Amino acid sequence: MPALLRQMTSLLGLTACLASNVLAQQIPQLDLPRMELRxxxxxxxxxxxxxxxxxxxxxxxxxSMPPHEGMLFVFERPGVQCFWMKDTPLPLTAAxxxxxxxxxxxxxxxxxxENSHCSRVPVRFVLEMNQGWFASKGLKAGSQIKGAVFSR
Structure with a gap:
């Protein structure tokens, strides 16, 4: 009986995890912490x-996403970061x-x-904005983004 109980507990845990992943892919994240960048x-x-x-x-x-809003992805350590647009209906630009x-x-x-878009060198930060936002502000490679997370 204990082996069957362990298997059932494992199966329930796996089912909960899969249900959580499916739910997460159907409902957009709108309640993440926010930070002001410039x-x-x-x-x-x-x-x-x-x-x-x-x-x-x-x-x-x-x-949809307001014009002044974006998402900052923060990684633990620098790496070549690659992004794709699976299940993302908005045209975006990744910085x-x-x-x-x-x-x-x-x-x-x-x-x-589902094509990958990658950083040219290892980075810890990726900022996604509505496509065209960076170009409309004259921002390109070499431009500066300011915020508490960036070292000076």
Whole structure:
């Protein structure tokens, strides 16, 4: 009986985990902590995705996003970060950002596209904004993003 009980407990745990993942992919994340960032005179209201599950879900299922809002992905250590648009219906631009807030490279990403878009060098930060936001502000590789998370 104890072996059967262990198997059932394991199965219940796996079922709960799968249900949680399915639910997370159907409901957009709107309640993450927020942080103010600045790009020159422009203010960004960034949701902060710092936990693995938050980064995994990202902006999936979001139907719209205000022009001054974005999502900042924060990783524990620098690495070549790659993003795709699975289950993300918004056209976005990803800014891959160095520890000091310098934009390393930008990548325009199309809705629902599963192609990877990667940083050119290892980074810890990626900021996703509505596609065209960076270009409309004249921001490109080498531009600075300011915020409490970036070292000076």
């Amino acid at each position: 790009a020159g005179m422009f203010r960004i209201d960034a949701q902060v995705a710092s936990r693995p599950i938050e980064r995994q879900i990202g902006l999936m299922q979001r139907q 891959f950002i160095a520890d000091d807030g310098t934009i390393v490279n930008l990548a325009d990403m199309q809705p629902l596209d």
